[in-house]
Each structure stands twice: as structure tokens, then as C-alpha cells.
Amino acid sequence: MSMEADPSARRARFVRDLPKLELHAHLNGSIRRSTLLSLAASHGIDPSSAQILTRWPSTLSEAFSVFTVIHSCVTTLSDVERIAFEVGEDMASDGVVYAEIRSTPRAMEGGSLDDYVRAVLRGFGRYRLTSGVEGVVLRLILSIDRAKHTAADAQDIVDLATAHRLAGVVGIDLSGDPTKGEFLTFLPALQRARSLGLKITLHAGEVANTDTEMSAMLDFHPDRFGHCCFVSDDNLKRLTQSRVPIELCLTSNLLSNSVGSAEEHHFGLHHANGTVCCISTDDSGVFGSPLSNEFALVMDAFALDERQAFELAKRTLEAVFLPTSDPGTEATEEERRDWSVR
Numbered sequence: 221m222s223m224e225a226d227p228s229a230r231r232a233r234f235v236r237d238l239p240k241l242e243l244h245a246h247l248n249g250s251i252r253r254s255t256l257l258s259l260a261a262s263h264g265i266d267p268s269s270a271q272i273l274t275r276w277p278s279t280l281s282e283a284f285s286v287f288t289v290i291h292s293c294v295t296t297l298s299d300v301e302r303i304a305f306e307v308g309e310d311m312a313s314d315g316v317v318y319a320e321i322r323s324t325p326r327a328m329e330g331g332s333l334d335d336y337v338r339a340v341l342r343g344f345g346r347y348r349l350t351s352g353v354e355g356v357v358l359r360l361i362l363s364i365d366r367a368k369h370t371a372a373d374a375q376d377i378v379d380l381a382t383a384h385r386l387a388g389v390v391g392i393d394l395s396g397d398p399t400k401g402e403f404l405t406f407l408p409a410l411q412r413a414r415s416l417g418l419k420i421t422l423h424a425g426e427v428a429n430t431d432t433e434m435s436a437m438l439d440f441h442p443d444r445f446g447h448c449c450f451v452s453d454d455n456l457k458r459l460t461q462s463r464v465p466i467e468l469c470l471t472s473n474l475l476s477n478s479v480g481s482a483e484e485h486h487f488g489l490h491h492a493n494g495t496v497c498c499i500s501t502d503d504s505g506v507f508g509s510p511l512s513n514e515f516a517l518v519m520d521a522f523a524l525d526e527r528q529a530f531e532l533a534k535r536t537l538e539a540v541f542l543p544t545s546d547p548g549t550e551a552t553e554e555e556r557r558d559w560s561v562r
């Protein structure tokens with residue numbers, strides 16, 4: 221049977237070749253499995269102790285214990301640079317043409333938060349230098365961790381994002397364990413980020429009983445939302461009216477048990493309502509599903525044909541955080557060098 225005659229091979233090829241935009245991927249959650257194994261070995265960590273290699277997470281809290289293992293393996297700036305470089309390689313080989321990768325700055329061995337951001341950008345730049353003209357365009361979003369950061373930490377992250385805008389930082393994300401922390405703690409930092417011209421995306425409604433928080437998030441009106449699995453009817457109405465694009469991560473939601481089946485995923489609802497739906501991976505290293513596979517899943521579950529899938533990928537462009545005007549010329553020498561490699 222030829223490649224084109226075999227429907228599953230044709231589907232696999234189509235979703236691989238489709239020019240895709242990835243707008244919701246956490247750097248450490250996107251770690252290549254072989255890299256995680258080798259870093260774990262070099263730290264004398266047995267990865268199977270957290271069951272990371274024996275099965276995929278089956279709850280959100282299990283996914284968070286996997287992040288703890290990853291963070292205990294990724295401990296140096298060169299590890300961070302390596303992951304950023306490899307994420308570029310992996311996304312490009314999956315047919316991703318543009319990606320906004322997010323990461324939570326962490327102080328690590330011999331390095332400040334600023335060094336962390338530089339390490340990620342160095343990894344992106346090194347990827348760009350080796351990839352030639354065909355590669356993925358990479359941008360960075362800095363994450364505030366709602367479970368671990370204070371209001372003052374969040375302000376520091378906004379400062380960092382501002383300092384590195386010319387080198388490719390485009391926005392701020394609020395993420396972390398959704399059962400911990402309060403959105404309102406971070407509101408002043410998010411408001412300041414907005415006033416400084418940074419775009420903002422918020423993880424929202426990832427767990428049940430978060431309606432009050434969702435209302436406050438809708439009042440804030442971010443540039444994008446992530447997940448929105450649990451939203452009351454009233455907030456759903458507001459969400460649709462707001463026209464805020466939503467980053468949707470089907471496999472992540474399915475494995476985390478937030479959604480019962482692909483067919484029941486709220487993608488169907490939002491797509492039918494005309495909301496910009498940004499199909500994303502969340503954590504391809506943790507949930508094991510590259511973006512091409514997420515598109516295949518959506519096409520199968522919602523009977524989308526190739527043209528509709530193409531439209532879906534194309535509409536994601538409306539939600540990117542790239543600045544609409546020139547980033548400006550007030551760059552330091554170092555920033556100009558960083559910028560010139562991508």
C-alpha cells in the first residue's frame with residue numbers, strides 16, 4: 221500500500237508537514253526523554269523511583285511530581301541551555317514553525333535568575349545558528365509560579381522579562397500547581413507587565429471550583445488563557461464574549477484526568493463558538509505527545525478534514541505574542557548580539 225493510500229500514514233504525514241505554531245509548552249516539561257535519563261544518571265537519580273519512565277502521569281498531581289524529578293535532574297545552566305537547544309530541534313523536526321516556549325526562572329548552581337534566562341536564550345540562539353533557514357522561530361515567555369512565588373518574586377520576573385525583551389522574551393505566564401496560590405497575589409505584577417508592553421497568558425480553570433478566580437481573571441482580560449477545563453456557564457459566556465484566545469492541550473488534560481475523553485474536550489465547544497483555539501502540547505516530555513500528534517487527536521475526535529486542520533493551525537497566528545512594531549533600537553551591545561543570532 222502506498223503512503224497516500226494508507227489513511228493512517230497519510231494522516232501522520234499530514235500533521236507532521238502541517239506548519240504548526242506552538243503557544244503553550246513549558247521548557248522543562250518538554251525535556252527530551254533521553255536527556256532526562258542521562259541527566260538523572262549523572263546525578264545518581266533513579267528516574268523509575270518517580271515512575272516517570274514506567275508510565276505516563278494519570279493525575280495532575282502526578283504530573284507535578286514529575287516536574288519535581290525533572291527539576292532535580294536539571295541543575296546547571298548548561299543543562300538549561302541544552303534543553304532549550306533540543307526543544308528547538310525537536311519542534312522543528314515535528315514541523316513546528318514558530319514556538320513560544322515558557323519557563324520559570326530558577327536560581328541554580330552558580331547562577332542567578334538572570335543567568336537562567338540567558339541560558340535559555342543561548343540555547344535558542346545556538347539552535348538557530350545550527351538550524352539554517354528551515355528551523356522553528358523561538359520566543360520565550362517567563363512564568364510566574366503561583367505555588368512557589370511571592371508577589372515580590374513576580375515583580376522580579378516582570379523585570380527580567382522587560383530586560384530581555386530585545387533578546388526574544390515576549391510575555392509573562394502564570395502557571396504552577398493550580399491547587400495552590402492565589403491569582404490576586406500576582407495581579408499587581410501582571411498589571412505592571414501589561415503597562416510595560418508585555419503580553420500575558422494565564423493558566424485558568426485547570427481544576428474544579430475555581431470560578432471566583434476565573435471571574436477575576438476575566439476582569440483582567442489577559443491576552444491568552446491556557447486550559448479552561450472547568451468554567452461555569454456564566455464565565456463561559458464571558459470567556460466567549462471576551463474573544464481571548466485559548467491554548468488547549470488535549471493529551472495533558474486527558475492524562476491529568478481533567479477531561480474524560482478527547483471527544484468530550486471543550487475544544488469542540490470553543491471551536492464551534494469561533495474562539496481562537498491554539499492546539500498545544502503543554503509538556504511533551506511529561507505527556508509524550510508532540511504537536512503533530514495533538515493535531516491528529518483533534519482531527520480524529522472532531523472529524524476535522526485537512527483543510528479545517530490547516531485553518532485551525534493558521535488561526536493560531538492571531539494569538540501570537542510577537543510585537544506588532546519594531547522592538548526598538550535601545551539595545552545594549554550584548555542584547556544586539558543575542559538578537560542577531562535569531
Ligand code: 6MZ
Pocket residue numbers: 246247248249283287322323324325363365395396397398423426472476502503
Ligand atoms: C500548571 C504547569 C503545567 O517552568 O520549569 N507547568 N503549570 N499546569 C500545568 N499543567 C500540566 N505544566 C507545567 O517547566 C515546568 C513547570 O511548568 C509549570 C509548573 O510550574 C512546572 O514546574 P519550567 O520550564
